Amino acid sequence: MPKLITQVGCPYCGAACDDLEILVSDDGKKILETRNACVIGSEIFHHATSSNRLTRPRLRQPDGSFKETTYEEAIDYTAKALLHAKKPLIYGFGSTNCEGMSAVGRVSEKAGAVLDNCASICHGPSFLAIFDNGYPSCTLGEIKNRADVVVFWGCNPMHAHPRHTSRYSIFPRGFFTNRGQKHRTVICVDPRETDTAKLADHHLMVKQGHDYDLFDAFRTVLRGHDIPKEVAGIEKARILEAAEKMKNARFVMIFFGMGCTHTDGRNHNVDIAISLTRDLNDQTKASIMAMRGHYNIAGPGQVWSWQFGFPYCIDLSKGTHAHMNPGETSSVDLAMRDEVDCFVNVGTDAGAHFPIEAVKHLKNHPFITVDPNINMASEISDLHIPVRIVGVEEPGVVYRMDNVPIQFKKVIDGPEGVPSDEELFDRVYLRMCELTQTEPIWIHEKTHVPTTTSQVD
Amino acid sequence: MATITMKPFKTPELFLECSNISPDVFAGKSPSEISKLEVREGKIRNELGDFFEVTGTSGTTAEDTDIVIEGDCSRVKYIGMKMTAGSITLNGNADMYVGGWMKGGSIHVKGNVDSFCGIAMEGGEIQVDGDAQNYVGCAYRGDWRGMRGGTIHIHGSAGNDIGTFMLGGTIIIEKNAFIHVSTHAEGGTVIIKGDVQGRVGGQMVKGDIYVLGDVTYMLPGFKEIGQVDKTIAGQDITFRHFIGDLGERHPKKKGQEIYGNLFLRASSPSGIPQ
Numbered sequence: 012m013p014k015l016i017t018q019v020g021c022p023y024c025g026a027a028c029d030d031l032e033i034l035v036s037d038d039g040k041k042i043l044e045t046r047n048a049c050v051i052g053s054e055i056f057h058h059a060t061s062s063n064r065l066t067r068p069r070l071r072q073p074d075g076s077f078k079e080t081t082y083e084e085a086i087d088y089t090a091k092a093l094l095h096a097k098k099p100l101i102y103g104f105g106s107t108n109c110e111g112m113s114a115v116g117r118v119s120e121k122a123g124a125v126l127d128n129c130a131s132i133c134h135g136p137s138f139l140a141i142f143d144n145g146y147p148s149c150t151l152g153e154i155k156n157r158a159d160v161v162v163f164w165g166c167n168p169m170h171a172h173p174r175h176t177s178r179y180s181i182f183p184r185g186f187f188t189n190r191g192q193k194h195r196t197v198i199c200v201d202p203r204e205t206d207t208a209k210l211a212d213h214h215l216m217v218k219q220g221h222d223y224d225l226f227d228a229f230r231t232v233l234r235g236h237d238i239p240k241e242v243a244g245i246e247k248a249r250i251l252e253a254a255e256k257m258k259n260a261r262f263v264m265i266f267f268g269m270g271c272t273h274t275d276g277r278n279h280n281v282d283i284a285i286s287l288t289r290d291l292n293d294q295t296k297a298s299i300m301a302m303r304g305h306y307n308i309a310g311p312g313q314v315w316s317w318q319f320g321f322p323y324c325i326d327l328s329k330g331t332h333a334h335m336n337p338g339e340t341s342s343v344d345l346a347m348r349d350e351v352d353c354f355v356n357v358g359t360d361a362g363a364h365f366p367i368e369a370v371k372h373l374k375n376h377p378f379i380t381v382d383p384n385i386n387m388a389s390e391i392s393d394l395h396i397p398v399r400i401v402g403v404e405e406p407g408v409v410y411r412m413d414n415v416p417i418q419f420k421k422v423i424d425g426p427e428g429v430p431s432d433e434e435l436f437d438r439v440y441l442r443m444c445e446l447t448q449t450e451p452i453w454i455h456e457k458t459h460v461p462t463t464t465s466q467v468d
Numbered sequence: 469m470a471t472i473t474m475k476p477f478k479t480p481e482l483f484l485e486c487s488n489i490s491p492d493v494f495a496g497k498s499p500s501e502i503s504k505l506e507v508r509e510g511k512i513r514n515e516l517g518d519f520f521e522v523t524g525t526s527g528t529t530a531e532d533t534d535i536v537i538e539g540d541c542s543r544v545k546y547i548g549m550k551m552t553a554g555s556i557t558l559n560g561n562a563d564m565y566v567g568g569w570m571k572g573g574s575i576h577v578k579g580n581v582d583s584f585c586g587i588a589m590e591g592g593e594i595q596v597d598g599d600a601q602n603y604v605g606c607a608y609r610g611d612w613r614g615m616r617g618g619t620i621h622i623h624g625s626a627g628n629d630i631g632t633f634m635l636g637g638t639i640i641i642e643k644n645a646f647i648h649v650s651t652h653a654e655g656g657t658v659i660i661k662g663d664v665q666g667r668v669g670g671q672m673v674k675g676d677i678y679v680l681g682d683v684t685y686m687l688p689g690f691k692e693i694g695q696v697d698k699t700i701a702g703q704d705i706t707f708r709h710f711i712g713d714l715g716e717r718h719p720k721k722k723g724q725e726i727y728g729n730l731f732l733r734a735s736s737p738s739g740i741p742q
Contacts, residue, residue: 098482098510123511142610143633143652221685223667228688230715238688276628276667279648283671286716328511336609338583338602339564350483352510 013043020419021052022106022402025303025412026151026168026175028052033422040423042403049173056403058384059423065385065397066426077395082430082438085396089355090442092377093122096353098328100373102342103357103381105129105305107398108407108419111432112314115357117453118440120319123328125351127342128311129304129359130323135337136272137301138312138322140281147288149264149298150413151178156185157296160260162198164284165222165270166302169206175302180266181210187261196256200225201270213253218244220275226283229254233290263288263297272301300413306402307409313416343369352376358398358432362387381435398432399425407433469534470527472502474520476539480509483563484519487546491533491554491573494526502526530554530573540579548575551592567594570618580624589637591618599624604641607633615639615656631658634675640701650677653728659700672713672728680705680733689713690730698731707731 019031033056034044041060045053068085069077093099101124104112112128119126130138154161161180168175176182184191199211202219217225221243228242232254240247257263265288271280284299291297303309312322319325321335324342338344342361345351346369354361354373362370363386370391380392389395399405404425408416425431430438444451472494485508494502503517516522520537527533531553540560541547548556552571561579568587580598586605600622606629607614614633625643632648634656644662651667653675660678666685669677678700690712697706711727718725 096510097512139609143612223670224685224687227670227713227715231689231713234715236689236691236714242688275647279651279667279670282652286671290715329508330511336584348483352482 013037014039016420016422018420019422020306020402020409020417021048021055022306022400022409022419023049023052023055024172024175024306025308026172026178027306027409027411027417028174028178029417029419035422042423051173055400056422059400059403063385064383064426065395066429068394068396071393082396082428082435085394086435086438086442088394089379089396089439090446092353092379093118093124093355093439094443094446096122096124096351096377098351099124099353099355100127100342100345100351101125101355101357102127102131102361103129103355103359104311105133105308105359106401107310107358107432108307108401108405108409109310109314109416110407111358111401111436112311113318114433114436114440116315116318118436118443119325119327121440121443121447123330124353124355125340125342125345126315126319126323126325126327127340128315128323129308129364130312131337131342132273132364133269133304133308134272134301135323135341136277137267137281139278139337140285143278144282144285145289146285147292147298148300148413150415151180151300151411153262153298154264154300155179155183155188157187157262158264158298159188159194160196160198160257160263162200162257162263162265163207163211164200164265164267165272165274165280166266166268167201167205167207168266168302169210171268171304172302176207176210180264196260198253198256213249213256215245215249215253222271222274222280223276223283225250226280226287229257230283230287230290233258233287233294257291257297258294260295260297263291263295265297265299266302267299268302303412306411309410309412309414310408313410313414346370346372349375353379355379355381356388356392357381358401360386360388362389362391381432396435397426397429398435399429401432405431407431469532470525471534471536472499472522472524472526474516474522474535474537476520476537476541476544478519480519480543482509482543484509484514484544485546486516486544487549488516489535489537489544489547489556490549490551491527491530491535491556492551494535495530495533495554496528497526499523499525527554548573548594551575561598566596567592567620570594572618583627585622586615586618586620586639588614588616589618589620590616591637593618594620596620596622596624599643600626600641602627602646603629603632605631605634605637605639612652614653625662630660631656631675634658644681650675650728661701669712669728669730671716673716673718674726674728676729676731678707678731680736682736683732686710687713689715695734696731706734708734 021028032046067079070080188194197211198213199208200215208214225243288299319333324337324340326334326340379394380389402419406421488505499522505516533554535556537558542561546565548567553573564582566585572592574593576595583601605615617637628646631650634653640659647667654673657676661680663681690710710730
């Protein structure tokens with residue numbers, strides 16, 4: 012009889028929904044149905060059992076074609092490439108569990124690599140702003156129960172986080188927000204009329220790239236000063252109206268996305284947003300949150316901050332200490348400046364997300380992709396190592412966008428013989444120790460779940 | 469004064485991290501000892517002599533040690549890092565962190581420099597004949613104590629983030645700058661003789677900014693309070709005086725709030741209404 016597994020975490024967006032129900036076939040091998048998931052989340056589960064799934068590593072041949080190889084050979088290749096390189100770059104981790112990230116941390120230290128995650132091209136600037144200005148944030152649960160004015164600044168959850176608005180930010184009826192959407196005023200700041208903007212009560216169509224000016228206008232108004240007739244393409248009256256809404260709210264929630272972190276000024280846009288949140292707290296309660304993209308992209312920030320003291324762009328090549336300075340140690344900058352000589356892309360698609368010039372530079376050196384799927388990076392790689400899909404075939408801890416850890420489940424067995432990210436990188440680490448004739452210094456006694464045993468509860 | 473001359477003869481494959489190129493380290497060492505100083509290329513430890521031919525003599529102290537680098541250092545980081553005295557003259561370009569955390573002495577780069585020139589500088593003087601990239605005289609990530617003293621003079625243009633979290637000292641940019649000048653500053657002076665696109669003095673608490681060219685987009689948090697005559701680089705100029713950032717917190721002195729000052733040349737063809 013098919014088994015219904017409840018309270019399953021969704022390995023798609025930063026909202027990391029943990030209320031999914033998955034109907035699994037008798038033998039625990041096939042996903043029959045997904046419930047509660049958005050269309051993208053649902054697709055991830057069904058994709059796991061698709062027929063074109065890779066189950067063995069592929070190594071680039073001298074004639075340019077891919078040839079299947081064994082995991083032993085792939086692990087040996089990766090270990091040697093990392094040891095041989097003067098400054099390897101290991102990047103990715105949007106879509107894997109914290110156990111995998113921790114294992115990669117051990118490998119990176121051994122390899123003297125630069126360790127970076129997708130935040131580098133995503134919410135990295137938010138980290139810089141948080142270093143400079145703090146992070147007065149809260150959990151998504153608090154937003155659901157308290158927020159009566161919700162600001163979406165440069166983000167579009169209707170597309171990027173499909174269930175965010177229904178679970179946390181606009182529609183749900185919470186303890187102090189028992190009339191749901193009717194209880195909330197939604198302000199959207201976006202140069203485009205996105206689907207989130209269409210939902211909003213106030214849409215401030217900011218002039219592209221002038222978010223900082225608008226934040227400054229809000230802050231100036233909140234301190235009782237006058238502002239020019241128009242700021243960032245928005246009339247003074249509309250700014251005053253929105254500021255008044257925020258001031259009179261019981262709890263203001265500001266969500267910000269790539270519209271802030273990847274337009275001119277980057278970290279400064281977030282920095283001043285944090286300052287605005289602080290100012291609002293003089294008048295009412297206010298909080299701010301980064302709309303993190305992937306389901307566990309908050310994970311590397313947590314795991315590596317614990318391991319190395321920094322959340323991303325960690326240069327471990329010194330051997331004695333970790334050095335972090337985005338602009339220098341960030342993946343795209345390293346690639347553009349030709350500052351690394353080996354690239355390992357884990358659980359993401361640098362081929363699709365990096366500027367083409369950066370990819371061209373990286374392609375001059377060994378290029379390895381570790382990902383369950385075929386993507387643009389895997390197709391240009393020298394070696395592609397498929398792994399199990401976290402949240403579907405592999406359990407683990409993930410951090411939701413509000414930095415709340417959630418234990419994700421496994422719902423079906425992974426393809427036979429395919430390791431998890433953690434297992435793969437632990438084996439790479441051991442191989443590196445063998446090659447350098449050193450003792451593994453990280454004590455790690457976890458026995459990996461055999462790839463064939465079902466863990467469905 | 470004793471001079472050490474370094475001639476680069478090999479370009480590194482990646483980038484060299486040479487925090488040892490400083491009069492403080494070179495003082496009292498012979499050229500052969502200097503050649504043996506460690507430099508890093510990624511995780512590989514090399515010697516300075518693998519990339520530079522070192523000749524001349526060093527002084528007994530940093531103060532009487534001059535370093536002359538005859539050639540291009542486009543792939544060399546950290547030149548003059550943490551130096552306290554003496555001088556470095558570079559006949560070519562340099563990469564990142566020129567004069568980073570510098571406390572004294574002088575650096576003259578006759579070409580261009582990359583980002584983070586004079587990061588967290590405390591004293592001394594940096595002259596760059598060419599252009600600088602981003603983060604001139606800025607703070608290290610997360611540090612609220614940026615440049616505290618000294619002078620950075622860029623004869624070309626600079627990018628964004630000039631004098632972020634600045635507390636003291638002077639930065640002069642002869643040509644144009646992009647965005648974010650003196651963001652979060654609590655002191656210091658920035659003079660930009662060319663144009664700036666915008667975000668001048670955002671979140672600024674105290675300090676002075678002079679713009680002799682144009683500011684394309686003025687921040688809404690700045691208010692014009694009058695005109696003043698000042699002498700800048702030997703020129704008598706009439707400036708429009710703005711105070712701000714009015715959106716930011718400001719300390720009080722004798723009951724009066726202290727603001728950051730932005731002086732914009734009165735005759736500049738700025739789009740900002742008078």
